[in-house]
Amino acid sequence: MLTDTQIKKAKPAEKPFKLSDAGGLHLYVTPAGGKLWRLKYRFGGKEKLLSIGPYPAVSLLDARTARDDAKSVLRQGKDPGVAKKLQRLVVTKASADTFEIVAREWFELNKVKWVDHHAGDVIRSLEVDVFPHVGHIPIREIKAPEVLAVLRLIEKRPAVDTARRVRQRMSAVFVYAISSGRADSDPAAVVLGAMAPVKKGRQPAVIDLAEAREIVRRVEEEVAHPATKLAHRLLALTALRPGAIVSTPWVELNAIEDGIWIVPSTRMKLRKAQKEDGDRDHLVPMSRQAMEVVEALRSLTGRGPLAFPNTRHAHLPMSENAIGYLLNRAGYHHRHVPHGWRSTFSSVMNERFRGDGDVIELMLAHVNRDRVAGAYNRALHLERRRELAQLWADIILEGRPLAVDLLKGPRK
Structure with missing residues (x-):
């Protein structure tokens, strides 16, 4: 049997030669000085050679272990050479299954059940926030610390809500990888308890008039379905x-x-804020520009029951998220949400028309605590509400094209 001393002293010769160990294991010494471990064995009545690896990268002890493993494979009636090639293929396949490759496969499988704008948000979040950091790593090798590091970068922007959505998407990719035999665990599920908490508070809103006008401009220049743009304008x-x-x-x-749109109390009660709205119909004075939105919309959806139907299921309404995603794409994520327009209207109009606070509250469907006074004021202020609605429309849409022009803009 060989010793390390013998192996180290072995010098190259003009012709290659072998130093035998035991059980068919030998060291093949090349004229260039290379020393390679090989195993001679018989399978199916034929003599074969199994390459184990170079010395000293593969030590004498490791070579003997590899020999014993090969003998074990032989006893199972399998060819060690073929088994090694299969293992190499498995390792190569595993290294090819990077997080990005598996994530894109998961995305292609699932995007058919999502509306276009949501599908776009999903893949963009992975491309921007995840792939640059762990996309090249075999998915089986990614552990919880790597996932948390990716999410911490998002939280520090700060974008805590986005970080949580990205975690959910990463988790879905890991679960998909587990089900297809390419991962053993879901590290994105493990890190949830270590993430920054979501702070509850008022929904973000722009309250400066110039910035509000800029929101309208940027949103209406985005690539989106015209109905979504019209919904945002209305x-x-x-x-x-x-x-x-x-x-x-x-x-x-x-x-x-x-010029009065009546939103029935039965529909107002469906909202989360029904306690605030009370049990009355809500009267909405329609500015000239608001009526233009209605007429432009009529050419798109006027034949159906809903003014803003779901793009995939016409009998269902558009998701509130559709407007939110449009604002996000325009650059207002965590800066201005759809509900924020109520704060924008209230802030700008109360600043400009300080004596009309009660009227502005009525326009927002806020209930006067004195129900009798509330009913009286609703009737008394209707004309002023019309005037304020038109003034608001004139200032917020200053310089913007007609609603019908939104039908011609970039669309999905």
Whole structure:
């Protein structure tokens, strides 16, 4: 049997030669000085050679272990040479299954069940926040610390909500990899408890008029479905809650008389803020620009029951998230949400028309604690509400094209 001393003293010769150990294991010494471990064995009546590796990268002890493993494979009636090639293929396949490759495969499988804008948000979040950091790593090798490091970078922007959405998407990719035999665990599930907490508070809103005008411009220059852009414009003009906008049936818009849109109390009660709204119909004075939105929209969805139907299921309303995603794409993530238009309207109009606070509250469907006074004021201030609605429309859409022009802009 060989010793390390013998192996180290072995000098190259003009011709290659072997130094035998035991059980068919030998060291093959080349004329160039290379020393390679090989195993001679018989399988299927034929003599074969199995390359184990170079010395000293593969020590004498490691070579003997490899020999014993090969003998074990032989006893199972398998060819060690073929088994090694198969193992090499498995290792190569595993190294090729990087997080990015598996994530894109997961995305292609799932995107058919998402609306286009959501699918776009999903893949963009992975491309921007995840792939540059761990996309090249075999998914089986990614552990919880690597996942948490990616999420910490997002939290520090700060974008805590985004970090949590990205974690959910990473977790879904790991689960997919587990089910397809390419990962053993979901480290994205493990890190949830270590993430920064979500701070609850007021929804972000821009309250400066110049910035608000810029929101309208940027949103309407985005690539999006015209109905989504029109929904956003009508939301900004009326300061209604997003849910009340997207769930609007055509029967209400068709019933507008004398410039007043009546949102029934039954629909107002469906909103989360029903306690605030009370049990009354909400009267929405429609500016000239708001009526232009309705007419532009009619050419898109006027034949159906809903003014803003879901793009995939016409009998369902558009998701409130559709407007939110549009704002996000325009650059207002965590800066201005759809519901923020109510704060924008309130802040700008109360600053400009300080004596009209009660009227502005009525326009926002806020309930006067004195129900009798509330009913009286609703009737008394209707004309002023019309005036304020038009003034607001004129200042917020200053310089913007007609609503019908939104039908011609970039669209998905």
